[in-house]
Amino acid sequence: MDFGGADGSPGGSGTATGYAKARAAREVCQAQLAKLELDRQKSILVRADEVRVGAFSMARKARDQLIALPERVAATLAATENPADVQRILEEEIERICQEISDAERP
Numbered sequence: 001m002d003f004g005g006a007d008g009s010p011g012g013s014g015t016a017t018g019y020a021k022a023r024a025a026r027e028v029c030q031a032q033l034a035k036l037e038l039d040r041q042k043s044i045l046v047r048a049d050e051v052r053v054g055a056f057s058m059a060r061k062a063r064d065q066l067i068a069l070p071e072r073v074a075a076t077l078a079a080t081e082n083p084a085d086v087q088r089i090l091e092e093e094i095e096r097i098c099q100e101i102s103d104a105e106r107p
């Protein structure tokens with residue numbers, strides 16, 4: 001930002017113009033900060049670290065549920081002879097996991 005005179009020297013009538021530009025820039029920045037704070041308070045904006053923690057938590061929950069899936073349905077599937085029933089059981093379990101993750105409380 002240029003705060004000097006028209007000839008590049010400090011002072012003179014250029015200083016007043018430089019001051020006005022600096023003040024206008026400051027006002028713009030303050031207005032932008034105020035808007036960001038308002039958006040944060042309205043929950044339009046959220047902190048990036050909160051989003052990362054929430055995404056990690058949901059991904060971990062999905063991973064844990066999927067890893068537990070074979071152990072949870074193995075006996076049922078072993079006793080099931082009809083391939084269509086096996087598919088239905090797997091689809092229901094996967095849908096249950098997806099619904100549980102979807103219903104999880106967001107941070």
